[in-house]
Amino acid sequence: MQTSILKVGPAPMEDEAVGRAAELLRGGQVVAFPTETVYGLAADATSRSAVEKIYRAKQRPADNPLIVHIAEAEQLGELVEEGAERALSRARRLADSLWPGPLTLVVPAGPEIRRSCCRGLDTVAVRLPDHPVARALIARAGRPLAAPSANLSGRPSPTTAAHVAHDLGGRIPLILDAGPCRVGLESTVLDISGETVILLRPGAVSAPQIARVVGERVESEGQARRSPGTRHGHYRPLSPLYLIPSGLDDASLKEALSRRLQKAARARAVDSDEEETAPRFGYLGERSLLRFHAQALTLPDRPTLAERARHLYADLRALDALKPAFILADEASPGPSSAALRDRLSRAAKGSILE
Ligand code: TXA
Numbered sequence: 406m407q408t409s410i411l412k413v414g415p416a417p418m419e420d421e422a423v424g425r426a427a428e429l430l431r432g433g434q435v436v437a438f439p440t441e442t443v444y445g446l447a448a449d450a451t452s453r454s455a456v457e458k459i460y461r462a463k464q465r466p467a468d469n470p471l472i473v474h475i476a477e478a479e480q481l482g483e484l485v486e487e488g489a490e491r492a493l494s495r496a497r498r499l500a501d502s503l504w505p506g507p508l509t510l511v512v513p514a515g516p517e518i519r520r521s522c523c524r525g526l527d528t529v530a531v532r533l534p535d536h537p538v539a540r541a542l543i544a545r546a547g548r549p550l551a552a553p554s555a556n557l558s559g560r561p562s563p564t565t566a567a568h569v570a571h572d573l574g575g576r577i578p579l580i581l582d583a584g585p586c587r588v589g590l591e592s593t594v595l596d597i598s599g600e601t602v603i604l605l606r607p608g609a610v611s612a613p614q615i616a617r618v619v620g621e622r623v624e625s626e627g628q629a630r631r632s633p634g635t636r637h638g639h640y641r642p643l644s645p646l647y648l649i650p651s652g653l654d655d656a657s658l659k660e661a662l663s664r665r666l667q668k669a670a671r672a673r674a675v676d677s678d679e680e681e682t683a684p685r686f687g688y689l690g691e692r693s694l695l696r697f698h699a700q701a702l703t704l705p706d707r708p709t710l711a712e713r714a715r716h717l718y719a720d721l722r723a724l725d726a727l728k729p730a731f732i733l734a735d736e737a738s739p740g741p742s743s744a745a746l747r748d749r750l751s752r753a754a755k756g757s758i759l760e
């Protein structure tokens with residue numbers, strides 16, 4: 406299959422590329438599109454056969470349900486199960502203050518959407534994205550759009566059209582290109598379907614922000630059941646990634662690094678008869694000991710939390726392309742505003758720390 410990449414102009418409601426994408430979606434095809442968080446891979450959420458194409462293109466595990474994207478908060482009513490008054494009233498309050506935006510709400514699912522998007526669960530995840538192209542596409546397709554991140558399953562989420570093309574080129578007909586995503590990490594996923602309000606995945610909308618709006622305590626996923634997607638491998642670069650604990654002093658860091666580099670050099674000597682060159686490592690962080698290390702591959706400074714989040718996946722992909730022996734990244738300091746970054750880093754590293 407040939408994959409077209411079409412740039413979207415400044416007026417997406419009239420844009421030709423968006424029209425072409427909406428037409429494909431109405432015809433039961435999949436299309437990649439930008440949101441403020443990451444690029445998504447959309448299909449008509451009301452069509453089971455269209456939704457299946459998402460699973461095939463991404464090689465997504467069949468038990469992992471999809472987020473349904475809407476263009477107006479009123480569309481929520483069509484997706485929620487009849488009589489789910491408490492969830493609906495929480496949703497309305499949250500929607501009033503935090504939609505459009507990077508917040509996904511898990512609510513009791515109506516029967517129709519349950520069949521296409523929920524993979525056996527009785528809840529559906531719904532989000533109203535804050536991106537003009539995403540909203541124009543949903544409006545012009547004329548139906549809610551099911552969309553996971555537009556990466557191959559398990560890989561870092563895409564924050565540019567080029568990332569999507571790298572993973573899904575040849576597997577999908579069209580990618581809408583509106584430049585890099587503003588937030589860079591996936592939406593906060595919040596379960597408001599039960600007794601208590603539960604944060605299933607941290608994102609740019611923080612737990613304290615949510616608690617203020619709903620006027621209830623927000624439990625974290627560790628205290629409750631987990632989102633199906635968190636069972637699967639996620640966001641992984643191809644090179645092994647190790648996190649550097651913020652408390653590690655420079656002397657211990659130096660020692661740990663030299664042990665890692667020796668290991669990498671030994672592994673290389675076994676693997677090839679090529680002339681020995683010192684192994685290189687990728688580095689994401691601010692420590693000058695590493696930024697100026699002779700064997701380090703580094704990228705531009707990301708001095709604020711927002712910039713680290715915005716560029717995390719792009720930086721992991723860029724370092725991967727340089728084929729380092731391994732990648733090191735500074736851990737993010739604890740706190741509600743860094744929860745999403747901490748979560749994605751630790752999943753990408755599968756919990757490995759440099760020691
Ligand atoms: O920012 C985002 O949320 C992006 C953009 C494209 O909107 N989408 C995204 O989708 O990250 P995905 O499929 O990569 O992640 C959705 C997460 C998965 O962990 C999935 O298991 C969870 O949401 N999820 C979906 N439906 C659910 C449900 N009914 N109950 C609990 N978790 C659900």
Ligand code: MG
Pocket residue numbers: 553554562
């Ligand atoms: Mg994903």
